[in-house]
Amino acid sequence: AIQMTQSPSSLSASVGDRVTITCRASQGIKTDVAWYQQKPGKAPKLLIYAASSLQSGVPSRFSGSGSGTDFTLTISSLQPEDFATYYCLQDYIYPYTFGQGTKLEIK
């Protein structure tokens, strides 16, 4: 199975900061990566698909990039509602695999 190595596992930041989360795939997966946001007790929410496409209704401060094995999720200016846990997902081949998650906390 493809391994998705996500970093960092946790991150402290302030409102207005720019933050970047990365995922590295154990083999090339073209641009078949999605990013999700999850808040405590809630289901995940799709933010980015196909590595860089913004899901409808998601604020433009979220962006994604990458191809092959290296992918990033960037939040350009953190808002209070962005403090949550973020996951990458490879949807290139079954079995799908998620990254371990990044918990974004308020500094």
Next chain:
Amino acid sequence: QVQLVESGGGVVQPGRSLRLSCAASGFTFSSYAIHWVRQAPGKGLEWVSVISYDGSNEYYADSVKGRFTISRDNSKNTLYLQMNSLRAEDTAVYYCARNRYSGIGEIDYWGRGNLVTVSS
């Protein structure tokens, strides 16, 4: 709007069986692949299984292969997960989730989840 509602969870003893259901509405259920994804308490997301739009293809994580079976009834807009030989490590919130396409692709909508606890 797209809705996915899981049911059937609860407390079950190790080695026993349980069947989860997921009722879908707000979209043409028979046109989409559907997944099960789980999350152990305090842990990350783990993909479990997927079934194609017409039920002809199924895929499983190694951790559940041979013990879990995914199925669907398109006439009832319902997805199922039959879980046999349950283990303590199967304790998790189980989400059903829609694939954006009939084939492989990203997951776009999720249910609220249903807790399964495997404990004696």
